[in-house]
Amino acid sequence: MNPRHGHGRELRLLAMLALAAAALMWAMPFAWMLVASLRPESASASDIASLIPSGTVGLGNFTEAWSEGTFPLWYFNTFLMCGGILAMQCITVTAAGYAFARLSFPGRSVLFYLFLLQLMLVPPILIVPNLTTIVSLGLYDRLPGVMAPYFASAFGTFLMRQTFRSIPRDYEDAAMLDGASLSQLIWHVLLPLARPGLAAFAIVSVSYHWNEFLWPLIALSSPANQVLTVGLASFTTGAESASEWGVIAAGTLLVAAPLILVFVVFQRRIVSSFVFTGIK
């Protein structure tokens, strides 16, 4: 056997071990969350930090979390919010991304850099101006009001611009020769080719808005409009006391479950999208 080949094997094994160790460390909090959520009476359990299930195992924390919150309503509102934001963003970032990638007009690069400047702003600065705007639009305490500030996305525009630019012009030229209109061109030629970019953006967008706390807390008031993050906080955080870890873990799993499920089902496609666009 070729000694060099054997050496490569060792390296591979070493890399595998290192990756496995990293994966294990990454998985630890999730494993702990799962174990803690199944351990009733967790606040005073002496082995609360342990990863090994012990003592009584039960779903008590889940039933407690479920009964303390109105999860079906929160799921519904969160789906609506994330879905609404994403639907609008797909339209705006595709159009803007195309404009910045392919159309030439005066001030294009200045406008593009102005767009990127948005990424530098710390979101909390915009809370009061955004709130004032949605109040004057009559959208205060309504889901469209929470969504509105996100309808345009600097990050998404940037990403789609890069994606469109990476597509060879030959495809467009061929379509044009066949008499395609601009909208047909975008819809039938560019979008299918840009799908991995759009998918990567969708994942970033949905997971960001799914997890967002401060803006929904500020822009929504009625219990009927509440979303998951604010709902979860309402029964798990305490300013002057301690928390029941088991209920928190169970509630957090309930909140994260749909995202985890989507990831497990579409794992291959998600990974390939990120590889394609180079987002980490």
Added chain:
Amino acid sequence: MRKSWRIALAAALGISISAGAARAATDIDLYFPVPVQGKLVIEIRQLIGDFNKSHPDIHVTAVYTGSYDDTNLKTAAAIKAGRPPAAVIMSANFVRSYDINHEAISLDPLIEKEGMTPQSFMAEFWPALADNAVIDGHVYGVPFQNSTPLLYYSVDAFKAAGLDPNQPPVTWQDLVTDAKKLTVANKRYGFEMPGTYDYLGWIVSGLAMSNGGQYFNHGYGGEVYYDQPSTLGALMLLNEMVNKLHVMPPGVTDANAVASAFFTGHAAMMVLSTGALTFIRDNMKAPFKVAFMPYNIQPAAPIGGASLIIPAGNSPARVAAAWTLIQWLVSPDIAGRWSRFTGYFSPRIAAYDLPAMKAYLAKYPNAKVALDQLKYAVPWFDTFETVAVREAMENQVQAILSGRTTPEAAVKAAQATADTLMKPYVDKTALNIPQ
């Protein structure tokens, strides 16, 4: 067929009439933070449900608004955007900022309409609460749920260390001596306290005040006494316990972790709010007791908790409805019920004359310690830009807890940052001299 139509029509009419009646009620919203734990959300919704049932002309929606700091942020944003809530359960030390920024209304006219004076109204509450509720002579906040820091200690740990569980530490000397005896390397710390924002500043102010200091000017929002011996001594105590004696864990520990350490026997003593009392009692399996905050020069316990305020910009009808709600919430009966449920002490003195409250104190003598400590109560930290000025000190204390700075450097740095933050207000007020 026709008859059933008529019934349906009548029913629909009835519904629309009752809906109309419901709409005639004044709709108001109450912002509430969750100060202690989740079950309170359910309890507060029940409380508001009871209020709505007994007041058909008012309809209150209870709106959960996160932590005390989140609640402050949401309230301020809502006021600026022109949608002020009718009433807010606001961290008591933020009330002054609302007055300074003209974002809350003085309650004096409402009190006078009831045939009381601001003085006679405040006399219904424990005297120590007035400093954070009455600003520049006017009532801006009505105390609703109040607390002081308490020393919680484990009876088993005291016995194991050969200490008498009936003799908790009284002075700082006792605290250090006992903490040394209670500490078992790699197994148990003698003393723990939360090191996170808000909680840390509150406890540090308590330490400085039990070291003879004032920590901040109670009458004027532009002065803090960070770079003073009383505050320096407080930070030196923490530095000693964490970095030299190792009887307290290094780094920043949050309240959850502190309580968990206490439950699991990894902390023998801890400082937490009286507001955590019910939670600790429900979850601590081993016996525990509570005691006053230990002191060096004089006993002192800073007030914590929240007051009810009415933000500026509400219609007269909403203000009137909010005032009815506030009066109901602090009535002896309701204030007592809330106190028993949470562990906060009831700000309303008369609540303690009710039989239910007497029975509760007899059953849980621990709850009485917080009340007894009230005679040493001192006001809660409030200045111009309260949060930023508070954090100026908290950042430095966290650096001490992590072994990154010395107490001497910390008080100087905190003072400099605080002075810069308060300068605009100081220039406009104390240094604004007629020419």
